[in-house]
Amino acid sequence: MRASPRTNFSSPIRKAALTRADRRCEADFPWGERCPCILRPGYYRFDHIIPDAIGGSATLENCQVICVDCDAAKYPSDRVVIDRTRRVQDRHEGTRTVPRRPMAGGRRSDVKRTLGGQLVFRATGALASRPASIDVRSL
Ligand SMILES: [Zn+2]
Structure with a gap:
């Protein structure tokens, strides 16, 4: 199943996520600690925990408020997961493109x-x- 067009978080969900975050970045480091950053206006993102491109929904449970540094660090690993998921889907559907x-x-x-x-x-x-x-x- 192909992912539908991008779904952004609605305003009530973003407000609820900000309240839950309590002005702190919600990202977890790979070693288990939480990012110590204090969220400053304009320097945070509402991030899909399960990427939108592979079917992550725009719900509060799938939303985390993270600082721009954590967002930049998370993007490459998200990209790997998204690309791999698409390759597996294409192979499963028999629509895999063969390199020229x-x-x-x-x-x-x-x-x-x-x-x-x-x-x-x-x-x-x-x-x-x-x-x-x-x-x-x-x-
Ligand atoms: Zn952070």
Whole structure:
């Protein structure tokens, strides 16, 4: 199921979340402590705990008020989760897009690397690698 268009928190939910936060950032650090930041006007965000892009709802339970620093730190990990979820969904639905250019040496490339380290064409088995470099010790 594709995520619907972005859902922002309504004004009553944002007010309730701010009251619950008690002017402190609600983010938890990975080691379990809560961020000590005091929320200043304009320097906090209303964040979806479960990202909106993967179906997190715009409810008070899924809302946390976090400082801009915590928001910036959280975004990359959210992005990883969102992208992975989309890849899994696409694979499940059979709509996964195949890259145009196969990864060098990957299963769909024309050449493969043998156990000896040589590159050979899959179709013919002919050697594709360039001659080994000259061993300077023999000169
Ligand atoms: Zn914070």
